[in-house]
Amino acid sequence: MRHKDKSEVVFSDDASALIAKIIKRYPVGKQKSAILPVLHIAQAEFDGWLSVPVMDKVSEILSIQPIEVYEVASFYTMFNLKPVGKCVIEVCRTGPCWLMGAEDIVKYIEKKLNIKEGQTSSDGMFTLKTVECLASCGTAPMMQIGQTYHENLTTNKVDDILDDYRNQGVCISHFAKDKIKA
Numbered sequence: 001m002r003h004k005d006k007s008e009v010v011f012s013d014d015a016s017a018l019i020a021k022i023i024k025r026y027p028v029g030k031q032k033s034a035i036l037p038v039l040h041i042a043q044a045e046f047d048g049w050l051s052v053p054v055m056d057k058v059s060e061i062l063s064i065q066p067i068e069v070y071e072v073a074s075f076y077t078m079f080n081l082k083p084v085g086k087c088v089i090e091v092c093r094t095g096p097c098w099l100m101g102a103e104d105i106v107k108y109i110e111k112k113l114n115i116k117e118g119q120t121s122s123d124g125m126f127t128l129k130t131v132e133c134l135a136s137c138g139t140a141p142m143m144q145i146g147q148t149y150h151e152n153l154t155t156n157k158v159d160d161i162l163d164d165y166r167n168q169g170v171c172i173s174h175f176a177k178d179k180i181k182a
């Protein structure tokens, strides 16, 4: 565990500045409204997942109860509540994608990486998740890795895509670190 408690959680200067800028978008006393972008920044800052100390720090920054942060972070699938691999694979599991073979894609990835949904490959490269509609139903079945959509998937395409990521050796989170400097 990287942080024992929230006192050990320190955001970078760039991230702190962006958080302050986002909070200012809202009326005084309504800083809770900034919770989603702040959680995205926190996740990008701290290895792609939200530990309890990190969420407690967010509650402190927003002057709200920790439970309010836990509720939001556990509701949305884009937030990870346990450590993840370098690349988080999010396969859409909603109706149109499911009808077009998403279940087979999930099973194929599970077998290929020797993991189950929600788990991370032994080399720490990939975490497999299923998520609700990613608004690309016309190109079902599809999945998102980092900020990239991969569409009209077949098992052959999955092989090529995962090989490419493995060869590149890096993935980026939804809320890439470069956005923190924007």
Ligand code: FES
Pocket (backbone or CB within 6 Å): 092, 093, 094, 095, 096, 097, 098, 132, 133, 134, 135, 136, 137, 138, 140, 142
């Ligand atoms: S159902 Fe998969 S993107 Fe909409």
